[in-house]
Amino acid sequence: MEMSLNSRERSRKLKRKCCFCSKLITAGLLVTGLLIFDGCAAREQEAETGKVQAEMEASGETVRSAVNFERSLDDYEPVKTEYNFYFSYKIVHPWWDAVALGMEDAADQYAEQGITVNYEYLAPKAVSAQYQIECITAAADRDYDVIGVDVADVSALTPVINELIDSGEKVMTFSSSDASAEDGCRRITYVGNTHNYEDGAELTRALCEKLEYKGQVAILVGSEGAPCHEDRARGAKDVLTKYPDMSIAAVAYDEDSVERAYELTQQFLKDYPELSGIICCNMSNPVGAARAVIEAGKDGQITIVGMDHDREALKYLRHGVIYALGVQDCYSIGFDTIRIAVRLADGVLPSDITYPEKTEEKTTIIYQDGASDMLKVLYGEND
Secondary structure (H helix, E strand, O other): OOEEEOOHHHHHHHHHHOOOOOOOOOOOOOOOOOOOOOOOHHHHHHHHHHHHHHHHHHHHHHHHHHOOOOOOOOOOOOOOOEEEEEEEOOOOOHHHHHHHHHHHHHHHHHHHOOOEEEEEEEEEOOOOHHHHHHHHHHHOOOOOOEEEEOOOOHHHHHHHHHHHHHOOOOEEEEEOOOOOHHHOOOOOOEEEOOOHHHHHHHHHHHHHHHOOOOEEEEEEOOOOOOHHHHHHHHHHHHHHOOOOOEEEEEEEOOOOOHHHHHHHHHHHHHHOOOEEEEEEOOOOHHHHHHHHHHHOOOEOOEEEEEEOOOHHHHHHHHOOOOOEEEEEOHHHHHHHHHHHHHHHHOOOOOOOOOOOOEEEOOEEEEEHHHHHHHHHHHHOOOO
16 A cells, blocks of 8 residues: 655655745634524524624634734643654645644754654555554554554544553544544544534535525535544534425545545536535545536536635635635644643643643634635735
8 A cells, every 4th residue: 555654854844845825724713503493494594694794704804813823832841852653644635734734843842942752644645544553553563652543434443542542552533533432432632623513514504505595415525434524524414404495415425535526526517407515524525526616617506615725725715616615723733733742642641630632623614705815824825
């Protein structure tokens, strides 16, 4: 199986060459409660419409005011002078390159204190739970202080993580996907997005408002079994069931592939000529969906909502091909992963006093009027 080894040296080179203006994003979380559709539906829809419109008007300012790259280590004093970590993430992709930037900055700040943080950061070129199992199992024999996993499949990874915990390994989950006690997993802590369900619901509410609460939509999920993708899709489905004039035409898994998302969207457009919207649950599928919609001459007719900060997707957002994107704070995910891993390596467990069992990171919903600001912040790109 092909793989990529992303060490500190790789992320340092990536940082120098990266087209981001400086670093990634800190963002404000926009989460609202699910709209309950009952006899007062018209009044509630009107209120929801006003809320979405207000968010759209504020989105440009949200981008500008939410960006904070000045992350600094807190006053925790590490016990050791050198740490060795192993991290396995889901797939080689720019989203995880962004996480790597935050990791590197945290490691650099520890270096300024005379503390060395070494880490390996690996992923396959196609999502594979088996690859992760092989990697973290092998890592257990190499005396790492902490092993971190961005869970590709909860059911497959949970037994292996529990075995490592039983053998004395310190295992955390990080990035986009957790496996928690609710899943039967005994990992020690998680750093990343804790609100994927809400992100999917929020994007879908925006889509429903745009479509005036009627129409046929399709859902591109991503990788089957990946908690973040499945949770976003579940949030989307739950919102859609609130509106009797909306229906789900199809649900498909694109395996985090832009090309596969493009092909699936082509098929959607062929099979469902009345399709009016597409909900995208990862960073790749908004790009693939938008390409297919443009090619079919249906931009402006199909409402697309999706996740994250892909440059091409943000350009489609700016031009109105994509209606809304939920942008996660990848930089902080990486920074906090290193920060928490140091504590865990020192034997400090999560508690109300030390650090949360789940370290929450943020998402902000960006509309067309915020796209140019986001492109400028992340990529130094002017109109």
